[in-house]
Amino acid sequence: MIEFDLHARGYLIDLDGTLLSGRTILPDARWLLKAVAGRHVLVSNNAEHTPHQLSHMLHTLGLEIAEEGIVLAGTCAIDRIAMSYPGGAVMLLGSHALQTYAKDKGLCLDAPKPDVVLVARDRQFSYAKLAAAAGALTDGAEFYVAAPDLSHPGTDGKPVPETGALAAAILACAGARDYIIIGKPEPILFELACKRLGIEPSEAVMIGDNPQTDGLGAHRLGMRFHLVQNGIIRQPLRLATV
């Protein structure tokens, strides 16, 4: 295990598998947030909640992270679409919270011919939604995928479907085409987090449990990566042998 570097200018911290597992706080989470206080941003492929919701949820678990210090794939995807298509028509497959967030950003979610299809973590995904999304793409809508993750392990060890699995279904139906991914390992979330911290990627450390998303994304930007395994961040103290 690599020794943890406490002297970086900024830290990008993953959520699931790094600070939390389900609703259980992992062993080093409290220590980490205290050790790098004022120098961290939470960066997660969460494509279901808003930073406001997540900040509140973490508060109920006893972890204090302000919403301004949280960068999430779902809301960042909406921010990006609102920038590229101001007042645009969007078919959003996602949570009620994301739909409200998108409407607050001025996007129109019930237009008959959307400019964009955005798939996020939609627990109400259905045959009808699959048909509608594939149809809109066939009609020329641009396709945004909030996060590429296919699944994560549930507490019972069985896979819990994530946004990428829904995107795969849509692409299987509509046919292969270009699409834009917002979540890790793509650079958008990393860059936004560094901007919030006022630092360059080379001055930051990404702390996460997934080498394929956290690690690869950091590597591409010249950012250091600290792998979390089983919720352990610090190098364990070694007892001197006599």
Ligand SMILES: [Mg+2]
């Ligand atoms: Mg993770």
